[in-house]
Every structure is written in C-alpha cells, then in structure tokens.
Amino acid sequence: MLGPRxxxxxxxxxxxxxxYVDGELGPDERRRVARHVEECEDxxxxxxxxxxxxxxxxxxxxGRPPTLADDAIERVRAADGPAExxxxx
Numbered sequence: 001m002l003g004p005r006x007x008x009x010x011x012x013x014x015x016x017x018x019x020y021v022d023g024e025l026g027p028d029e030r031r032r033v034a035r036h037v038e039e040c041e042d043x044x045x046x047x048x049x050x051x052x053x054x055x056x057x058x059x060x061x062x063g064r065p066p067t068l069a070d071d072a073i074e075r076v077r078a079a080d081g082p083a084e085x086x087x088x089x
Contacts, residue, residue: 006036018050
C-alpha cells in the first residue's frame with residue numbers, strides 16, 4: 001500500500017511535470033519530481049508523453065513550442081483587433 005508521503009509527492013509532482021520537462025524547476029523541486037517519476041508509473045507515463053509531444057512540436061515548428069505566454073499574447077492581439085486599431089488612430 002502506498003503511504004501518505006507518496007500521495008503528497010504525487011500531487012506535488014503532477015502539478016510540476018510540465019515545468020520539470022521544460023527544465024524550469026529549481027534543484028530541490030527537480031530532484032523531488034524526478035524521484036517520484038521513477039516510482040510512479042502514471043507520472044512516468046505522463047512525463048514521457050510530454051517529452052514526446054514537445055519533441056514533436058519542435059520538429060514541426062523548427063523551434064521551441066509555444067508557451068502559455070505566447071498564447072496569452074496571441075489572444076490579446078486577437079481581442080484588440082480592428083476596433084482597438086481604430087481607437088488608437
């Protein structure tokens with residue numbers, strides 16, 4: 001049976017898998033997630049899937065995959081549209 005520490009690490013790691021794959025975690029968080037990914041079949045599967053997805057996106061786009069910030073910027077630009085350009089003219 002899995003103990004409470006495993007479940008805490010599972011919740012902690014699940015929320016940080018994307019940042020882990022992107023290399024955005026500090027050393028302590030990275031070690032904790034890496035340890036959990038080795039122990040947890042589900043999180044290991046998600047981690048491998050994220051790595052394949054990001055690798056595929058890099059091949060398709062020739063560069064880095066879009067980030068959340070890129071998506072937000074694109075949405076703001078789309079929302080501004082012609083009405084915003086007319087007001088600023």
